[in-house]
Amino acid sequence: MASSAIASSSSPFINKVQKDVGLSTFSSQPSFSLHTAKKRNSRKITCVMAPQQTERKPATSGSVKTAMTMTEKILARASEKPMLSPGENVWVNVDVLMTHDVCGPGTFGIFKREFGQNAKVWDREKIVIIPDHYIFTTDDRANRNVDICRDFAMEQNIKYFYDIKDLGNFKANPDYKGVCHVALAQEGHCRPGEVLLGTDSHTCTAGAFGQFATGIGNTDAGFVLGAGKLLLKVPPTLRFVMDGEMPDYLLAKDLILQIIGEISVSGATYKAMEFVGSTVESLTMEERMTLCNMVVEAGGKNGVVPADSTTYKYLEDKTSTPYEAVYSDDQARFLSEYRFDVSKLEPLVAKPHSPDNRALARECKDVKIDRVYIGSCTGGKTEDFLAAAKVFLASGKKVKVPTFLVPATQKVWMDVYSLPVPGSGGKTCSQIFEEAGCDTPASPSCGACLGGPKDTYARLNEPQASFTIFV
Amino acid sequence: MAASSSIRTYIPIPPFLSPRNPQSSLSSSLKLTSPHFSPSSKPLISSPLSPALPLRAATTSSSTPSPHTPTTTFHGLCYVVGDNIDTDQIIPAEYLTLVPSNPDEYKKLGSYALIGLPAAEYPTRFIAPDETTSKYSILIAGDNFGCGSSREHAPVALGAAGVVAVVAESYARIFFRNSVATGEVYPLESEVRVCEACRTGDVVTIELGLGRLINHTTGKDYGLKPIGDAGPVIEAGGIFAYARKAGMIPSLAA
Numbered sequence: 192m193a194s195s196a197i198a199s200s201s202s203p204f205i206n207k208v209q210k211d212v213g214l215s216t217f218s219s220q221p222s223f224s225l226h227t228a229k230k231r232n233s234r235k236i237t238c239v240m241a242p243q244q245t246e247r248k249p250a251t252s253g254s255v256k257t258a259m260t261m262t263e264k265i266l267a268r269a270s271e272k273p274m275l276s277p278g279e280n281v282w283v284n285v286d287v288l289m290t291h292d293v294c295g296p297g298t299f300g301i302f303k304r305e306f307g308q309n310a311k312v313w314d315r316e317k318i319v320i321i322p323d324h325y326i327f328t329t330d331d332r333a334n335r336n337v338d339i340c341r342d343f344a345m346e347q348n349i350k351y352f353y354d355i356k357d358l359g360n361f362k363a364n365p366d367y368k369g370v371c372h373v374a375l376a377q378e379g380h381c382r383p384g385e386v387l388l389g390t391d392s393h394t395c396t397a398g399a400f401g402q403f404a405t406g407i408g409n410t411d412a413g414f415v416l417g418a419g420k421l422l423l424k425v426p427p428t429l430r431f432v433m434d435g436e437m438p439d440y441l442l443a444k445d446l447i448l449q450i451i452g453e454i455s456v457s458g459a460t461y462k463a464m465e466f467v468g469s470t471v472e473s474l475t476m477e478e479r480m481t482l483c484n485m486v487v488e489a490g491g492k493n494g495v496v497p498a499d500s501t502t503y504k505y506l507e508d509k510t511s512t513p514y515e516a517v518y519s520d521d522q523a524r525f526l527s528e529y530r531f532d533v534s535k536l537e538p539l540v541a542k543p544h545s546p547d548n549r550a551l552a553r554e555c556k557d558v559k560i561d562r563v564y565i566g567s568c569t570g571g572k573t574e575d576f577l578a579a580a581k582v583f584l585a586s587g588k589k590v591k592v593p594t595f596l597v598p599a600t601q602k603v604w605m606d607v608y609s610l611p612v613p614g615s616g617g618k619t620c621s622q623i624f625e626e627a628g629c630d631t632p633a634s635p636s637c638g639a640c641l642g643g644p645k646d647t648y649a650r651l652n653e654p655q656a657s658f659t660i661f662v
Numbered sequence: 663m664a665a666s667s668s669i670r671t672y673i674p675i676p677p678f679l680s681p682r683n684p685q686s687s688l689s690s691s692l693k694l695t696s697p698h699f700s701p702s703s704k705p706l707i708s709s710p711l712s713p714a715l716p717l718r719a720a721t722t723s724s725s726t727p728s729p730h731t732p733t734t735t736f737h738g739l740c741y742v743v744g745d746n747i748d749t750d751q752i753i754p755a756e757y758l759t760l761v762p763s764n765p766d767e768y769k770k771l772g773s774y775a776l777i778g779l780p781a782a783e784y785p786t787r788f789i790a791p792d793e794t795t796s797k798y799s800i801l802i803a804g805d806n807f808g809c810g811s812s813r814e815h816a817p818v819a820l821g822a823a824g825v826v827a828v829v830a831e832s833y834a835r836i837f838f839r840n841s842v843a844t845g846e847v848y849p850l851e852s853e854v855r856v857c858e859a860c861r862t863g864d865v866v867t868i869e870l871g872l873g874r875l876i877n878h879t880t881g882k883d884y885g886l887k888p889i890g891d892a893g894p895v896i897e898a899g900g901i902f903a904y905a906r907k908a909g910m911i912p913s914l915a916a
Contacts, residue, residue, distance in 0.1 A: 280891050282910070293758050297814065300763025305902045306911070325759060332759035339761075392812035392836060408814030408840035409762065414901050418911050422901070424891070456746060457806040461835050490809065492835055545746065641811065642755035 258522035260428040261495055262463040265403040265517055269386045277427035277526075285317065286385035286402075288415045291371050292322040293641075294390035294408075296339040301413030312347050313419035319351040319380055320344050321371040326636045327358055330644035334358075351380070361601065361634040369600035369635030372396040372568040376480060377602050379509030383498035383516035388415060393568050395486045399479035400506075401498030401516050406487065426463040426492045427526040428519075429454075433468040435534035442578060443474060443481035444570065448539040449531065451489045452549030460490030462526065465519065470533040471496055476505040477574045484569045488546040563590070564649055566597030566633075567640040573606040580612045580620040583627040594629040595649035597638035604635050734870040736826045736848075738799035740877075741788050742862045743779065747803055748810030749837065751778035753819040755811070762818040769794065771815055772822025786862050788823070795824040800866055801847075803830035804857040808837020814844065821846030827868055829875055829886065831855055842892045845900035849892075850875075853885035 257274040259267065267274055270281035290298050303310065312318055320340050325333035337355065344352035353374060355367040368374035372393050375381050383401035388394065390412045397404035407421070415421050431450055451458070464486045471479070479496045486494030498516035506514075538552040565571065565579055576598065598604040607620045615623060621632060630649075639649040757774045760767040772795060776788035789796045801820065807830035808816055817840045820828070827848040828841070841849040850868065856875060860866065864879035873886040889896070898904040905911045 294814065296761045297763050300761060304763060330759060336759060336761070390812070390814075392810070394812075406812040406836055408812065408817075408836065408843055410814060410843040410901060411839065414843070414905065414911075418905065420910075422895075456809060457832065457834070460806065460832065487812075487836075490806065490834055641758075642750075644756060644759070 258520035258524065260430075260463065260465065260519045260523040260525065261401065261497060261517050262403060262428055262465070262493060263425060263523070264519075265384055265386060266423065266425050268384070268517070269403070275425045277425050279425045280422055281425065282420045283386055283423045284420050285388055285415050286382070287317055287319060287375075287380050287387040288412060289319045289321060289371055289375060289380070289387065289389035289391070289394065290340075290412055291320070291324055291391060292326070292333070292336045292340055293324045294412065295320055295343070296336045297409040298390055298412040298416065299339065299343045301410055302416040305413060306417040310417060312349070312416050315348050316350045317419070318347075318349050318416065319353075319371075319375065319378075320349055321353050321368060321374050322355055323369055323371050323374070324637045324641060325643045325647070326355060327361075327634050327648065328644045328646050330646070333644055351378070353378075361604075367601060367635075369598070369603070370568045370571060370637055372480070372484065373572055373599040373603065376400070376476065376505075377509070377600060379506065379512075382506065382510060382512060382514040383502060384514050388412070388421065392487045393484050395491065395493050396480050396484040396568060398483040398486065398494040399476060399496050400502055401495060403493055403495070404483075405493045424461070426461055428463040428465050428523075429459055429491075430465045430467065430519075430525040430528045431531070432528060433466065433470040433531045433533050435470055435532045437470050437473065437533050438536075440538055441533070441536060442575075443478035444485075445536060445539045446470070446531070446533065447482050447485040447488075448541055448546070448549055449536055450529070451485065451541070451547045452539070453529065454489055454547075456488060456545055456547045457490040458547075459486065459492075462491055464489065464491045464494045465525070466494065466496050468531075470531075472499060472501075474501075475574060476501060477572045480572070481569055481575075485546065560592055562592050562649075562651075563594040564597070564639060565595070566599065566638050566649075568599060568637070571597055571599035571603060571635075571638075573603050573610070576603070576607050576620045577610070577612060580623040581614070583623050584612060584615050584618075589626075589628040594624075594627075595639070596624060596629055596632040597648065598632055598635045600635050604632060607632050736800060736868040736870070738826075738866070739797055740800040740802050740860055740862065740864050740866045741776075741786075741796070741798035742802045742857055742860050742864075743776075743784070743804070743807075744857060745804035745831075746806045746809055747779075748834075749808055749813050749816040750810055751780075752776055752808065752816040753813065754778040757819075758813060758815055760815070762815055762822075768818065768822050771819040772824070775819040775823035775825070795822075797824075798862070799824055799826050800868065801825050801828040801830075802857050802860050802866075803828060804855065805831045807831075807833050807849075808841075809834035812836040812840075814840045817841040817844055817846045817849075829856060829868065831857070838892075842895050843901045845896055845903075848889070848896060850889065851887040853887060856884050859884070 259274060263275050266281060266283055269283040272281060275281060322337045322340055326337065340352070341354055353366050353368040355361065355364045357363040361367055368378065371389065371391060375397055381387065381397040381400040381402060385402045387397045387402055387404040388407050390407060390409060392406040394404050394406040411421055433446060466482055474482070483494035483496065497518050540550055540552050540555055542548040542550050565575065576596070598607050609619060611617045612620055612623060624632065633648045639647050639651070642650060645652060753771060753774055754777060757771065760771050762768050762771060773789060775796065779788065788798060807828060816837060821844070825847050827850055829850045829852050831852055833849050838849045841847050848870070852875060859882065860877055864877050866878065867876045869876070873888060875884045875886055895901055895904045898907050906913055
């Protein structure tokens with residue numbers, strides 16, 4: 192009877208609904224979904240004497256389907272358990288481990304120290320090594336770190352190592368990709384239902400594909416290299432429902448800044464963020480990646496967008512690995528739910544020095560800008576450059592401050608130079624940028640986003656009066 | 663030695679290292695520790711398995727505590743920071759070319775710990791101008807400590823600089839995780855906002871088993887939240903030692 196009362200509580204949410212469930216109560220309370228067991232399941236039960244138990248949770252019988260969120264389902268499958276609740280610590284099998292030139296060398300050092308000098312990685316086809324952070328620099332240590340990645344990839348016969356040897360001309364390196372999170376997607380390493388770990392906070396970007404993806408440290412990654420699994424805590428899920436037609440002056444970056452402004456830079460700490468609703472369904476894969484990319488800026492463990500036909504279409508020519516998408520159950524329990532009418536939102540900016548220092552773009556119309564930087568894993572994708580080109584096209588004016596362009600990957604760079612911008616009469620982004628007086632698009636890499644060595648392109652080496660915009 | 667150890671750090675006996683056979687358990691524990699952590703660079707322990715042998719012997723000889731109650735105590739000067747200290751302030755990106763698993767670069771990372779804190783707000787520097795380690799062994803912080811870029815270099819830099827424990831109101835997830843996985847620092851959560859009640863240079867003691875932070879300078883005493891599931895991992899000396907203990911990965915070949 193208790194559960195029927197609860198079942199009726201799933202009334203429509205208005206704006207934000209805080210469900211009366213704390214993190215600690217998750218594992219201790221019996222599941223609400225006792226009565227949601229399907230008849231076909233109960234038919235399996237025959238007359239058996241059950242052993243005496245002090246407390247017999249419905250889930251332990253294995254015949255009752257317990258409602259789970261998609262994050263819980265992915266982790267349940269990866270840990271070979273029938274069900275999981277937030278707060279549980281489980282050993283999860285890893286489908287893909289990604290590392291790059293900044294954390295790779297440390298990860299390999301730990302792997303060798305702990306598993307032995309002659310140890311072999313758990314699966315040479317499940318490791319992806321992407322040099323991308325400090326590439327086009329004369330810094331000896333940075334160059335050495337790429338060499339360490341190459342030596343390890345050779346020694347271990349790593350299948351996916353996107354090498355760069357000729358720093359003078361990135362195009363002479365057909366294997367070189369650029370920013371790891373964008374490259375992972377473009378090379379088909381992001382697949383629904385899988386677990387992807389990476390030594391980078393923005394690994395959560397891959398959640399756009401309906402998978403569990405999160406950032407880990409060198410020590411954890413060194414462990415995964417040898418063992419192929421990692422102890423993870425199952426996060427509770429915050430759900431963000433975004434409905435309404437998205438005005439053409441908005442991008443996914445506005446949506447996620449809206450959310451972070453709402454919940455703060457620690458509002459999702461330890462939690463999963465699930466993005467659903469008609470607006471999210473209408474977003475392209477690149478836009479979904481922007482949404483999930485900044486989950487970590489709210490402290491989140493992972494972000495997820497349910498896979499759909501957009502996802503499958505993107506993956507069509509990128510992977511032949513079979514995958515299986517999972518979705519949140521109707522009765523799944525969310526820590527809280529937020530609703531947004533996207534048709535009413537306005538373009539936003541995050542002011543210095545925090546991603547939750549949100550302001551409406553029009554409130555900042557009198558702020559002087561010293562330089563503009565378009566790039567990074569969040570804002571350096573093909574569609575980001577197309578959006579910028581459209582703005583230049585519409586204004587017809589020239590830039591007044593230095594404007595730096597860093598395509599995330601070699602593929603994006605090619606797009607910038609070859610894709611016609613709609614409504615431009617066949618011009619490419621690069622032509623439009625040149626006419627507007629922007630700097631020539633740079634070699635693809637993380638560029639100045641992370642700072643890096645002093646000679647990093649577009650790095651701010653002197654304090655400036657106002658700020659740089661990372662679009 | 664006993665006198666000096668009483669004001670310093672006691673090393674807990676991890677429950678899986680049976681006190682029955684201290685010699686063999688000691689040697690196995692040494693095998694598990696990270697060889698690059700130079701004990702001389704850290705007067706106070708960073709992880710329970712750091713090879714500070716005399717201190718460990720001192721604990722073993724005292725009355726045996728319950729195996730599940732860690733007796734670890736940290737004592738020293740504290741350095742106090744505010745909210746949302748991100749990893750770029752803990753170790754700025756330009757130093758990330760340093761590889762933490764390389765012993766020389768490990769020390770170098772330590773010498774840059776917290777160098778990104780703005781000088782105007784933090785006139786007393788965490789590491790004195792001509793030093794490579796810090797005299798502050800306990801870091802006290804506000805909300806969301808270690809947010810931003812996920813670099814493991816952050817807890818490593820703190821550990822290499824001589825920090826044994828951080829007491830913050832809350833942590834960013836990856837920083838917390840990296841602290842546990844490496845065993846570099848204990849990431850402890852305070853029940854109340856201690857970063858406004860303590861000042862840099864105060865003499866403090868952390869009683870891990872009792873869950874207390876004692877500020878001897880002000881005479882006040884604060885509660886710490888239980889470390890929970892992370893406790894056994896840190897106690898074991900990090901994720902590798904923990905997994906070996908659980909039989910998930912084989913022991914290192916000699």
